[in-house]
Amino acid sequence: MLPRFFCPDLPSPGADFVLPAAIAHHLDRVLRLRPGTELLLFDGSGRELTATLKQTGKAASVSLDSVAEVSRETPLDIALVQALATADKMDWVVQKAVELGVRTVYPVAAERSVLRLEGERAARRVEHWQQVAVSAAEQSGRNTITRIEPIRPLAQWLSEFAKVRRSWILDPEAGTPLSEQRAPEGPVALLIGPEGGWAERELAAARSAACLPLALGPRVLRTETAGLAAVAAMQALWGDF
Structure with a gap:
C-alpha cells in the first residue's frame, strides 16, 4: 500500500504542491523516502490523488499526477x-x-x-x-x-x-x-x-x-x-x- 496523507486544499493534477511541514518531516525523518517515490494524497472531499515526491526536507514537494473519486465509506451513517x-x-x-x-x-x-x-x-x-x-x-x-x-x-x-x-x-x-x-x-x-x-x-x-x-x-x-x-x-x- 502506498503511503497516504491527508492534505486539505489540494490543487488539480498537473500542478506541483508543497507538502505541509508535519508531513514533510514524517516523509524525511520517519519514512526516509527519496525523490521519485509515489504517494497518495486525499483532501477529505472524496478525491484521492496520486503524486510523485520531487523534493524532500523542510520544503518537500510533490507533482500531482492523477485524481480519482474513490469512496470507501459504509452505507451506514x-x-x-x-x-x-x-x-x-x-x-x-x-x-x-x-x-x-x-x-x-x-x-x-x-x-x-x-x-x-x-x-x-x-x-x-x-x-x-x-x-x-x-x-x-x-x-x-x-x-x-x-x-x-x-x-x-x-x-x-x-x-x-x-x-x-x-x-x-x-x-x-x-x-x-x-x-x-x-x-x-x-x-x-x-x-x-x-x-x-x-x-x-x-x-x-x-x-x-x-x-x-x-x-x-x-x-x-x-x-x-x-x-x-x-x-x-x-x-x-x-x-x-
Missing part, C-alpha cells in the same frame, strides 16, 4: 456518542471507530466519567482526537475525515441531537439485542457509557429523549469495547462487512 473515558481509551476508541467507518464521534461528559475536561484542556484534547482520526483515515484508506465534535454534557447532546438521529443507548440490563432491531433507514447514534456505566437518571433522560435501550449479549463490555463491538455488528448486519 453512524455517530458514536462516547462518554469520556481515560485518555488512552479515548484515543483507542477514536482510532478504531474511524477504521470501522463511523462518520462522527461525540465525546460526552457523563456523571461517572473518570476523565474531566473543561475549557482549554477540553479544546486541546478534542484537537488531539481529531488528529488521531486523521491518522486513522490515512492508514485505513478512507478519503473522508471522521469529525470529532466538541465535548458536551450528555443532557445537551440529548436535547440537540436525539430527535435528529435514531438513537440507541447501551443498557445491558434492559436493552433489546441488536439482532432484533430493524435496520436504520437514516442516521443512527450509539450512546456508550463510561467506565462506571450510565447513572439511572441518565438512562431515564435518554428514554425520555426517545433513545432505545440496546444490549450486546449477556456479558458486560468495557467502555472501550462496547461501541466498537456494536459498530462492527451493525456493519455485519446492515453495512459493508
